[in-house]
Amino acid sequence: MSSTPTIKLNNGIDVPALAFGTGTALYGKNCADSIKLAIQSGFTHLDGAQAYRNEEFLGEGVKASGKPRSELYIVTKLKPGVKPTEVKASLVESLRLFGLDFVDLFLIHTPPKDDTLQELWQAMEGVHADGLAKSIGVSNFMLDHLKTIMQTAKIVPAVNQIELHPYDWKDVEAVVKYGLENGVVPASYGGLSSLFRAAGGPVDQALLPITERLQKVSGKPVTSSQVLFKWLLHKGAIVVTTSSKEARIKEYLETALVPDLTVEEIQSIDEAGAKQPQMFFKR
Ligand SMILES: NC(=O)C1=CN([C@@H]2O[C@H](COP(=O)(O)OP(=O)(O)OC[C@H]3O[C@@H](n4cnc5c(N)ncnc54)[C@H](OP(=O)(O)O)[C@@H]3O)[C@@H](O)[C@H]2O)C=CC1
Numbered sequence: 399m400s401s402t403p404t405i406k407l408n409n410g411i412d413v414p415a416l417a418f419g420t421g422t423a424l425y426g427k428n429c430a431d432s433i434k435l436a437i438q439s440g441f442t443h444l445d446g447a448q449a450y451r452n453e454e455f456l457g458e459g460v461k462a463s464g465k466p467r468s469e470l471y472i473v474t475k476l477k478p479g480v481k482p483t484e485v486k487a488s489l490v491e492s493l494r495l496f497g498l499d500f501v502d503l504f505l506i507h508t509p510p511k512d513d514t515l516q517e518l519w520q521a522m523e524g525v526h527a528d529g530l531a532k533s534i535g536v537s538n539f540m541l542d543h544l545k546t547i548m549q550t551a552k553i554v555p556a557v558n559q560i561e562l563h564p565y566d567w568k569d570v571e572a573v574v575k576y577g578l579e580n581g582v583v584p585a586s587y588g589g590l591s592s593l594f595r596a597a598g599g600p601v602d603q604a605l606l607p608i609t610e611r612l613q614k615v616s617g618k619p620v621t622s623s624q625v626l627f628k629w630l631l632h633k634g635a636i637v638v639t640t641s642s643k644e645a646r647i648k649e650y651l652e653t654a655l656v657p658d659l660t661v662e663e664i665q666s667i668d669e670a671g672a673k674q675p676q677m678f679f680k681r
């Protein structure tokens with residue numbers, strides 16, 4: 399098995415750069431077997447959310463995997479609409495469902511629609527101080543949201559999880575750069591969108607000569623998914639993905655064995671994405 403690279407957060411904690419998600423295809427489902435398989439295959443970073451309505455099954459999968467808690471990195475996200483005064487109780491309920499004492503990372507799933515963002519962040523800082531979340535961060539935050547938080551934050555968000563793939567790179571590049579310059583590590587979801595949400599487009603075409611070259615230099619099969627993950631890692635992002643198939647789970651983890659892309663290859667993917675700008679998730 400290959401060992402997944404890690405990315406250092408602004409608080410010095412190392413996070414496995416490849417995460418297995420329980421939203422999208424697993425939303426509202428009993429994902430215990432998927433989680434157990436992902437962990438036993440080598441995933442140690444699990445991405446959950448209160449809104450996915452399957453935290454108890456994530457917890458079940460973790461237990462069934464037999465992997466010690468100390469070797470796992472478990473994330474959940476605050477359900478949209480939870481008020482600042484309810485943050486602690488909602489995380490305590492997630493922990494009860496998981497059967498855990500703490501999460502490694504707790505994210506605000508989406509910025510609040512009202513003007514409570516700074517207050518909400520203060521409540522996130524509270525659950526961090528209580529030891530219920532080792533790190534805190536955000537998701538689906540754009541530049542103005544990040545800047546609003548930074549005005550009053552005592553703790554800089556460790557992570558901003560956003561839709562990130564070559565087709566929205568131009569749209570979110572500034573958010574990623576601002577984050578990296580200020581200690582907020584980007585995490586991507588929807589990273590494989592070109593392969594099945596917009597199959598056969600310019601990005602898929604740009605991936606072909608790259609997979610071919612990497613296959614030649616490594617002497618091993620290299621897939622388009624692995625090249626997309628390498629592209630995301632080169633952008634400094636944690637990759638949040640998922641799969642229902644054992645073969646794909648192994649393929650994802652073997653990204654660690656794929657050689658680096660060249661600057662020209664990264665640029666060719668950027669340029670292919672810019673030909674057909676699009677996003678697939680509602681912000
Ligand atoms: N913070 C947020 O607002 C959001 C967070 N997320 C998180 O990110 C996770 C991953 O999101 P998601 O968008 O699903 O991630 P990806 O874009 O990585 O897509 C994963 C899907 O890609 C499919 N796939 C992989 N390789 C191929 C291929 N070669 N051809 C066709 N299909 C392929 C897999 O299907 P198969 O199962 O058949 O292998 C899998 O379902 C979620 O589970 C969730 O945890 C997601 C959305 C929003």
Ligand SMILES: O=CCc1c[nH]c2ccccc12
Pocket residue numbers: 421422425447449450478507508679
């Ligand atoms: O995480 C994926 C997208 C998302 C944002 N808010 C919600 C609420 C419920 C399910 C999914 C999501």
